Amino acid sequence: MPVLQTTNFGNIFFAPESVFEFPRGLPGFEERRRFVPVQNPQTAPILFLQSLEEPSLCFVTLPVLVVDPQYRLQMMEPDLEILGWPADRQPRIGEDVLCLAVLSFQKSGTTANLLAPVVVGLNNHKAVQAVAPESDYSHQHALFPQEATVCS
């Protein structure tokens, strides 16, 4: 089993068939094409996407349905094509694709990018960060709105 050196996890072993392949990279990281999913029981349900090409590059993601159980995937045709999926219907989350929201840790709180989820074909592990320009989802969806701090 190949070993990968990473900044965040030290050396990790990974199965070559588990690798997610992003034929166009991700916006802002167009040259980073291969990521390995890293998960462990202590940090579930978080899934880390560790770059195979850049040891220090690692995205922190959550299954989109954990962030929003009602989430509706709306992929554009070129993105569907990358997954090898027909243009006439949307893939189903969990059955056809893995759908992940990339988290961002700001001083003001943690946000999830629901405007552009990472979508991975379960059958071929082809992946794309699918920007949904017609959706009303935010690229900075607050994970835990501060309602708990409101004084009565």
Add this chain to the structure above:
Amino acid sequence: MLMMSRRQGETILIGDEIEIVIAHIGRSRVKVGIRAPRQTTVIAQEVKLVGEENRAAAQAPSETVLKALLAQLQPAAHTLRPQSDE
């Protein structure tokens, strides 16, 4: 901002090298063709936003931040687990 009305098939020129064609007008969307020099980046605004967001997201969180997130998440993840029909 300069506003122009164009019909389907008509073109707008920007400088000598950029050409914008209104290729198709649908009910709620317009298909636009863009001819520009290779070195000019042409992307939808959302893609730029997502690129900036990705660069911010690529900064790994501290262990404290991650632990705090997990503490909030784990009870939530439990109750939010999608229902199985079986």
